[in-house]
Amino acid sequence: MASSHEHTVKAFDQDIGQLRALISQMGGLAEQAIEDAMLALQRGDTALANEVRQKDKQIDAIEAELEKLVVRVIALRAPMADDLREIIAALKIAAVIERIGDYAKNIAKRVPMIHGEAGEERIDVVSILPAMGQLAADMVHDVLDAYSARDAQAAVRICARDNALDDFYDSIFRTLVTYMVENSRTISQVAHLLFVAKNLERIGDHATNVAEMVYFAATGDYMAERETGEAQAN
Amino acid sequence: MASSHEHTVKAFDQDIGQLRALISQMGGLAEQAIEDAMLALQRGDTALANEVRQKDKQIDAIEAELEKLVVRVIALRAPMADDLREIIAALKIAAVIERIGDYAKNIAKRVPMIHGEAGEERIDVVSILPAMGQLAADMVHDVLDAYSARDAQAAVRICARDNALDDFYDSIFRTLVTYMVENSRTISQVAHLLFVAKNLERIGDHATNVAEMVYFAATGDYMAERETGEAQAN
Numbered sequence: 280m281a282s283s284h285e286h287t288v289k290a291f292d293q294d295i296g297q298l299r300a301l302i303s304q305m306g307g308l309a310e311q312a313i314e315d316a317m318l319a320l321q322r323g324d325t326a327l328a329n330e331v332r333q334k335d336k337q338i339d340a341i342e343a344e345l346e347k348l349v350v351r352v353i354a355l356r357a358p359m360a361d362d363l364r365e366i367i368a369a370l371k372i373a374a375v376i377e378r379i380g381d382y383a384k385n386i387a388k389r390v391p392m393i394h395g396e397a398g399e400e401r402i403d404v405v406s407i408l409p410a411m412g413q414l415a416a417d418m419v420h421d422v423l424d425a426y427s428a429r430d431a432q433a434a435v436r437i438c439a440r441d442n443a444l445d446d447f448y449d450s451i452f453r454t455l456v457t458y459m460v461e462n463s464r465t466i467s468q469v470a471h472l473l474f475v476a477k478n479l480e481r482i483g484d485h486a487t488n489v490a491e492m493v494y495f496a497a498t499g500d501y502m503a504e505r506e507t508g509e510a511q512a513n
Numbered sequence: 514m515a516s517s518h519e520h521t522v523k524a525f526d527q528d529i530g531q532l533r534a535l536i537s538q539m540g541g542l543a544e545q546a547i548e549d550a551m552l553a554l555q556r557g558d559t560a561l562a563n564e565v566r567q568k569d570k571q572i573d574a575i576e577a578e579l580e581k582l583v584v585r586v587i588a589l590r591a592p593m594a595d596d597l598r599e600i601i602a603a604l605k606i607a608a609v610i611e612r613i614g615d616y617a618k619n620i621a622k623r624v625p626m627i628h629g630e631a632g633e634e635r636i637d638v639v640s641i642l643p644a645m646g647q648l649a650a651d652m653v654h655d656v657l658d659a660y661s662a663r664d665a666q667a668a669v670r671i672c673a674r675d676n677a678l679d680d681f682y683d684s685i686f687r688t689l690v691t692y693m694v695e696n697s698r699t700i701s702q703v704a705h706l707l708f709v710a711k712n713l714e715r716i717g718d719h720a721t722n723v724a725e726m727v728y729f730a731a732t733g734d735y736m737a738e739r740e741t742g743e744a745q746a747n
Contacts, residue, residue, distance in 0.1 A: 349601070350598065353587055364584065452704075456701045460697045466690050466694050466700075473708075474707075
């Protein structure tokens with residue numbers, strides 16, 4: 280009897296391991312997507328932007344695979360309490376990463392609209408965005424590390440960084456609006472940049488959501504209340 | 514034995530009924546939030562806008578309740594196959610409605626930034642948005658009806674309407690950019706309107722996602738492939 284129980288436990292651990300591996304794979308792709316989308320934006324590289332859009336399908340496919348695995352694990356192992364919570368957490372984290380991938384794809388989609396036709400005026404203000412992109416990509420990277428290590432303290436530090444990202448966004452919003460006022464011919468392109476900045480800010484919010492789930496999974500407590508990170512200027 | 518089985522089935526049906534009731538309650542709140550946020554925007558009514566922001570907590574609370582119920586139902590009833598898929602679908606639909614609520618809250622948050630201090634220039638261009646808001650709120654309303662009725666054909670019709678919403682968005686995007694070019698003093702306010710329009714467009718996308726889940730739950734098939742509705746101009 281004990282050995283059969285052990286057998287079940289081991290199989291379940293393997294299932295959980297597989298869920299975590301899928302999440303880590305999704306997370307790696309999402310982080311890469313943010314970096315590539317920002318590189319494409321900086322360089323006006325529409326081929327790279329298209330690649331980001333195509334690769335988003337991989338993230339979606341892994342999420343679908345994870346969902347099927349969750350259903351299978353629940354049906355086969357009928358997990359209780361903590362185990363079930365871990366599985367539901369994996370499902371939720373996967374959904375958040377899928378959204379992060381969508382934001383990166385959305386940035387990529389704007390590259391041709393921001394850079395316009397050859398010969399059109401180039402907008403130098405693009406240069407203020409990559410640092411914000413790096414901050415967002417780093418948050419995604421680090422929250423996945425925190426998830427793998429079940430590190431509650433690392434999760435807390437990630438939430439603190441979201442405030443910096445929000446401030447960054449507010450400052451970029453003001454800069455872009457000022458730029459629009461002074462360069463009315465480029466308003467349409469700069470409007471797309473506003474959305475890019477907003478997408479990066481949302482990526483930070485989602486990394487924060489994952490951090491809160493990691494904290495809960497690791498400690499069983501909710502992280503101390505904080506104003507859920509949305510930038511002032513939005 | 515048969516009577517014990519029937520008893521379990523009945524209890525499970527009650528659980529499912531409770532899940533559906535929670536979703537319907539969330540959906541009603543989300544629909545109301547969109548309508549109130551748009552009314553607040555139209556009238557510059559910051560008190561109503563604050564109310565929308567406050568009430569969003571109710572939607573979040575119902576989602577948390579639903580999640581707990583899902584965990585309890587799975588742990589108690591160990592549902593298989595179709596039943597499990599229905600429960601996972603409820604979890605996913607609730608998450609989408611929670612996001613729709615967030616978009617409405619986000620619109621409400623922009624009301625003071627769009628209307629500015631008393632005496633500031635009023636921007637008449639606000640008037641082009643309510644019709645788009647109504648279209649989005651109607652989609653949310655109708656997709657919840659389709660969910661209650663498990664009506665696959667209604668779900669298909671909702672997806673078709675998302676294309677109209679996307680066209681609406683593209684047209685509003687161009688109008689707002691033109692307005693910015695001609696009224697550079699109001700660029701900051703109009704930039705917030707761009708985000709409002711984008712939020713409405715995203716609400717339509719999410720209603721469409723729910724419609725796809727309803728279709729799948731009702732038919733067991735995926736809806737015929739369509740370019741997942743995002744507006745051209747984004």
